[in-house]
Amino acid sequence: MGKREEILKSLESSHTVMMAQLNEIDKNRKIYPLWTIREIVAHLSGWDDAAIGFVNALLKGETPPTPAMRGTTVYNDETVSTREGLSYDLIVREYVDTRAKLIALTRQVTEEMVVQKSTLPWGEAGSLEDIFWVFGPHELEHANDVKKIIKENK
DSSP states (O other): OOHHHHHHHHHHHHHHHHHHHHTTSOTTOEEETTEEHHHHHHHHHHHHHHHHHHHHHHHHTOOOOOTTTTOHHHHHHHHHHTTTTSOHHHHHHHHHHHHHHHHHHHHTSOHHHHHOOEEOTTSSEEOHHHHHHHHHHHHHHHHHHHHHHHHHTO
């Protein structure tokens, strides 16, 4: 299996794990002191947006955008706050749609593009492979935190 296929598998499996938790958790339940499941999903969609920008730039041979240049905390806050007025269902639908778009775009990337060095969404040098080895485990970390809360409430 090539690196691109590993990335695609990771994107699909971490998304599947998170989606399973969304079916079981109270949508208003606090997961972290300042975030409910709604904010976590908005946060994940925001990072999918950043990855989509990166992949689009790779496919076009352009320099990727750096939406998180001011830091990941600032970017997280911005992505969550821009979705504040949206309904929970719309945020979840966006999460599903952005992940599908990211997967479709990633399918177009060549193996060479996976390791090609460029500018990451937070401004450091790195590759598409670097992004996904951060994003996949990060999404699973959130899913596991939600899973723990579900188990505690049973």
